[in-house]
Amino acid sequence: MTLPKRGPEPGPPRAIDLTSKPTDAWLATWVGGIVLPVALLAYGVTATVARHAIIVNLRYYRHLDPLGKSPWIDFVGREGDFFGLAIIFVTLSIHFHWFWSSHPKLVYFYDPLLSLA
Numbered sequence: 001m002t003l004p005k006r007g008p009e010p011g012p013p014r015a016i017d018l019t020s021k022p023t024d025a026w027l028a029t030w031v032g033g034i035v036l037p038v039a040l041l042a043y044g045v046t047a048t049v050a051r052h053a054i055i056v057n058l059r060y061y062r063h064l065d066p067l068g069k070s071p072w073i074d075f076v077g078r079e080g081d082f083f084g085l086a087i088i089f090v091t092l093s094i095h096f097h098w099f100w101s102s103h104p105k106l107v108y109f110y111d112p113l114l115s116l117a
Contacts, residue, residue, distance in 0.1 A: 033099025
């Protein structure tokens with residue numbers, strides 16, 4: 001006598017696995033590895049050079065205890081510098097993950113550079 005299995009049937013994952021190397025798809029390589037990082041890099045460099053960054057205050061729109069009474073959060077001075085640098089390093093990680101890991105000649109440098117970023 002066999003008992004029925006418990007739990008859901010195993011199937012394909014429902015979310016994108018960001019920890020493994022991406023597939024060799026042209027769209028993922030160029031959009032996720034070049035276009036998105038260039039836009040984020042421009043924002044990060046601008047925030048670092050101008051020493052000022054503005055982001056959306058999501059707590060304001062969720063009607064939670066907002067950080068201030070504005071729908072925007074301003075980072076000025078040193079905070080803007082560090083926020084811009086954080087955006088730059090996140091951008092480098094995204095670029096190395098989506099572009100370098102699927103490029104046949106750059107794949108050898110992927111792991112060390114992703115660890116540095």
